[in-house]
Amino acid sequence: MSTTNNRGNYRKGPVRLRGKLIPEKTTDESLLEPAESVDWVHMDPWRVMRIQAEFVEGFGALAELGPAISVFGSARFKPDDPEYTLAGEVAGHIVDAGYAVITGGGPGVMEGANKGAHEAGGTSVGLGIELPFEQGMNEYVDLGVNFRYFFARKTMFVKYAEGFIVLPGGFGTLDELFEALTLVQTTKVKRFPIVLIGTTFWAGLIDWLKNTLVERGTISSHDLDLMHLTDDPREAVEIVLNANRSRRREELAAAQAAASRAGAMGPE
Numbered sequence: 158m159s160t161t162n163n164r165g166n167y168r169k170g171p172v173r174l175r176g177k178l179i180p181e182k183t184t185d186e187s188l189l190e191p192a193e194s195v196d197w198v199h200m201d202p203w204r205v206m207r208i209q210a211e212f213v214e215g216f217g218a219l220a221e222l223g224p225a226i227s228v229f230g231s232a233r234f235k236p237d238d239p240e241y242t243l244a245g246e247v248a249g250h251i252v253d254a255g256y257a258v259i260t261g262g263g264p265g266v267m268e269g270a271n272k273g274a275h276e277a278g279g280t281s282v283g284l285g286i287e288l289p290f291e292q293g294m295n296e297y298v299d300l301g302v303n304f305r306y307f308f309a310r311k312t313m314f315v316k317y318a319e320g321f322i323v324l325p326g327g328f329g330t331l332d333e334l335f336e337a338l339t340l341v342q343t344t345k346v347k348r349f350p351i352v353l354i355g356t357t358f359w360a361g362l363i364d365w366l367k368n369t370l371v372e373r374g375t376i377s378s379h380d381l382d383l384m385h386l387t388d389d390p391r392e393a394v395e396i397v398l399n400a401n402r403s404r405r406r407e408e409l410a411a412a413q414a415a416a417s418r419a420g421a422m423g424p425e
């Protein structure tokens with residue numbers, strides 16, 4: 158709603174305007190007139206609505222998913238690459254443990270993991286991303302959500318998973334790995350297990366983290382403990398499961414301690 162009072166103050170919702178800032182048309186007039194230009198579709202306030210919708214739709218689609226583990230890795234591996242098969246094995250162990258498998262829904266490691274989850278009879282989730290060279294979701298995704306924005310999609314990978322398993326990959330995989338590491342390091346997320354599969358592939362990065370970042374003091378040596386390293390798909394899944402079992406035990410013990418403290422204090 159917009160109004161002008163007798164002091165020439167023009168009110169447009171929460172905003173007050175005067176003088177030359179008073180628009181020639183009211184908000185209602187602008188809304189109802191036929192559009193001469195569609196530029197507004199690309200403006201930031203409209204983008205905010207799309208971003209908000211993306212979160213709402215993502216939360217709505219995944220709220221009832223149940224326990225899940227996110228699996229990451231290169232979009233470029235082919236079905237006959239060992240990492241594709243490895244991703245399928247990881248997904249099979251995740252499903253056997255009663256968890257859903259979340260991936261980026263694309264080709265390569267994502268497809269391998271979705272295939273493994275689908276064939277093991279588990280819930281195979283793909284959180285796709287709109288890219289200029291549209292690939293579409295791989296055919297093994299049973300629950301798919303497509304995102305325009307990487308940051309909204311990345312929130313879902315963390316929010317709906319109890320851990321990350323990261324296979325060899327490129328920039329996208331590193332982005333997802335370092336996002337998780339930063340969230341855990343800064344305690345935005347607590348006790349979130351991150352497992353790297355591929356000791357040879359990751360060795361150079363781990364050495365650099367140790368010999369350059371720890372050495373120069375840009376990370377602490379205990380930050381390296383936020384990552385677990387293995388070649389064994391079963392062990393990778395066990396690491397995530399064990400970390401969550403001990404987190405749940407600690408949460409239960411803390412809740413019991415709080416309840417007994419409240420009991421000891423007696424009724425008010």
Ligand SMILES: C/C(=C\CNc1ncnc2c1ncn2[C@@H]1O[C@H](COP(=O)(O)O)[C@@H](O)[C@H]1O)CO
Binds near residue numbers: 230267285331
């Ligand atoms: C490059 C190719 C396909 C791109 N399609 C993708 N679909 C969904 N998710 C993707 C895609 N590409 C990257 N991602 C995300 O990043 C990670 C992999 O990136 P990397 O650079 O290959 O490591 C992956 O986990 C996705 O979340 C086919 O040529």
